[in-house]
Amino acid sequence: MSNSRDDVTEQNRRDARTIWDYHQIGHDVSPCDVAIGLGSHDLGVAAYAAELYHAGLFPLLVFSGATSPTTAKRFPRGEAVHYREHAIELGVPDSAILVEPQASNTGQNIALSRALLAEHGHAPRSVLLISKPYMQRRAFATCRKVWPEIEVVCASEPLKLDDYVQSIGDEKLVIDMLVGDLQRVIEYPKQGFAIEQDVPAEVRAAYDRLLAAGFDSRILRQ
Template sequence: MSDSRQAITEDQWRRAALIWDYHQMHHQPRPADVAIGLGSHDLGVAAHSAELYRAGLFPTLVFTGGNSPTTAKVFPRGEAVHFREHAIELGVPAEAILLEPKAGNTGQNVTLSREVIAAAGITPTRVLLVSKPYMERRSFATARRLWPDVEILCASEPLELDDYVKSIGDARLVLDMLVGDLQRVVEYPKLGFAIEQEVPKDVHAAYESLIRAGFTSRLIPS
């Protein structure tokens, strides 16, 4: 077991891998009118957005995100600003990037980016969302609720769970985030924030098991 997984049992890891796979939409990359890189603590979102741009999948890229307690120290000028700078370093022309620097949650990522896209004179029929790997499903469900008249595709760095944990360096934090995002997939449709997603029984059982094991730091406060 790698150092980054020392505190995780094999059973917990197997359950986490089920949730990891469920969170990904497994969409095939296709050309889109615009892409939206969703701000977070993970600079890999910017890197993968740049890779997809260089592959010719879209002509315009929006980076969205202000700050959160998780990212304020890492990206002091805001997630979108730092993501934009990283993408430019990786070869994306500055003129191809639009900036949305205020969003504080996924719903705002979608709605405020939509306003920025409209202000740029773009009327998309297909939008590509680029996110952390475990955020694909939640971002998809949110965008389908808030922007139902466009086709939504999802993309993220093609990493296995073990590789992602190594890139973050904190296995427990990653498992906490997997559990927290799944809770939001389940609960947010009830609040009108997202469309409902079917959760397979084995995935839901894995989720409940990890909650019992204490992977709860990213759960919605009750």
């Protein structure tokens, strides 16, 4: 665990839990025509996708994601490529995986995956979006904007916040990421990237306190 834990107060942790819970929208994970694993720094997306594939929840899986400044060192061949390799190691057949290696944001993840599916003759009516745990709500809001006619189910590894912090190894960074994603949930509808989401007063208050406390390394800057 990073020493940054010493800089995080109990109030910060309570606020982080409030935002963590808000980001996870609690869909029942049900069978879908296809799944899309959204690229990020989190290899747990690929692992959970493999688990759900083996559970029979979908027959076809798209991994989407290029590389970025935050993932280039971890996934030098691109997020989707590394996700695919990990899923194959976990027993998913290569024939069940499509790779979309160009997307650099969530809207592109969905739009380019949709185009790739169409190229391969697939017109799904339902999609299971698999993301890192704190990205479920933003993934849902983005998909409803970019692909409004499809039925969307969101899923991520069923982790508690403390377990996710342990897996990343830096508590402050995780809280920064929670704050950054919430800012995007709030701001992206104004920019036409996502549908509007209700943000309860207690979530907004937690967000404001964490911003004031300096958890801002992942926010969008003007």
